[in-house]
Amino acid sequence: MTAVAARYFDGRSSRLQHVTLSVEAGHAVLRGDAERREPLHALRVSERSRGAARKVTFADGAYLEVDDHEAFARLLHETGHRDSLVVRLQQSWRAVLAAAAATVALLWLGYLYLLPALATGMAAALPAGVERQLGAGVLALMDQRLLVPTTLSPQRQAELTGRFRSLQPPRGGAPGWRLLFRSSRIGPNAFALPSGDIVLTDQMVQLLNNDTAVLAVLAHELGHLHEHHGMRRLIQGSVVTAVSGLVFGDMSALMATAPALLLDMKYSRDAEQDADDYAVAMMLHNGLGVQPLVDVFSRLQQLEQQRGGDMGYLSSHPPSSERLARLRAAAAR
Ligand SMILES: [Zn+2]
Structure with missing residues (x-):
């Protein structure tokens, strides 16, 4: 006993x-x-x-x-x-730690693989009306806060638009696009909105000082549009609202949060590479060569070194050495 x-x-x-x-x-x-x-x-x-x-x-x-x-x-x-x-x-800390590690690993795998795949599928499945509406909302917000009317003459705008319009897309059909000119409080910039609007700032045109380089930037942005990068990024950034929007057919919550998300949007490195590849293909397809694209990022890198970092295009499109090396390799081919 x-x-x-x-x-x-x-x-x-x-x-x-x-x-x-x-x-x-x-x-x-x-x-x-x-x-x-x-x-x-x-x-x-x-x-x-x-x-x-x-x-x-x-x-x-x-x-x-x-x-x-x-x-x-x-x-x-x-x-x-x-x-x-x-x-x-x-009792067993080993079991506790193993369970925690397994949970973290599962979440991480989901974040790495499942979410991007989900976002890609959803972005492709979304009705065009949703992308148009989102893009328009973001543009309105940016016009309020960051952009002012362009100082480029209507002739100059028409010239650049016409030149870009005359280029052939490298593969498939080009996504629908519209080129908008703005002056910017955030320096040289160019970005594509889910609506198909590509905004180009006067400061970018002045910085590049070369129309073919401007075309290269636009081709890169068209690449983002082609791959629905904006929408994909947006869905990943607000996956819960986006999913519930799709499930319940009510996109208003997503519409409300989208502008803020898009404003501080950074594309993933993969998305940047895809857009670079698209731009390279488009430049080659139209006999313009890859050098103008290399010039864009070398020019931006110089600017970054002069100013010690910048917002806007530089932060969303870091002109990294890796990126330049890739483009130079494409130019040398
Ligand atoms: Zn980009």
Whole structure:
């Protein structure tokens, strides 16, 4: 018969009494400073947790604390008490850590693979009206905050638009696009909105000082449109609202959050490479060569070094050495 040393508190005072606990004929029996005999079903045994004493509580609020976990476990075992599976699993930190690691890994895999795939599928499946509406909302917001009317003459605008219009798309049909000119408070910039609007700032035209290089920038932006990068990025950034929008057929929540998301949008490195590849293909297809595209990013890199970083085009299109190397390799082919 196992007897376990325990500390007994009567639940009314803080007085410590030393007792032994044993189990006899379905009853817990205390002997020592206090004497007590209670049926087992009237007691509650705390779950195991490392370090802490196990606690046995009586119906009237009195309780026992047991330090000798081993002996207490043996006693419980004799009475047929079993810890639940959850308790036994929680016991093992190894199991806890493994479960946490597995959860993190699963989430990370989902983020890496599932979400982009989902976003791609959704972006392609969205009705064009949704992209148009989103793009228009973002443009209105940017016009309010970041853009002012262009200072380029209508002739100059028509000339650039006409030149870009005359280029053949490299593959498939070109996505529908419209070129909009703005002056910018955020420096040289060009970006494509999900609606198909490509916004080109006067500052970018001035910085490049070469129309073929401007065409290269526009071809890159057309690549983003071709791959629905804006919409994909947007869906990934607001996947919950987007999914519920699709499920419930109500896109208003997405419409409300989209402008802010698009405003500080950075494309992924993969998206940038896709758009670069599209631009390279388009330049080659039209006999313009890849050098103008290389010039764009070298020019931007210079500007970055002069100014020590910049917002706008530089932050969303980092002219990294890796990127330049890729483009130079394409130019050399
Ligand atoms: Zn880009």
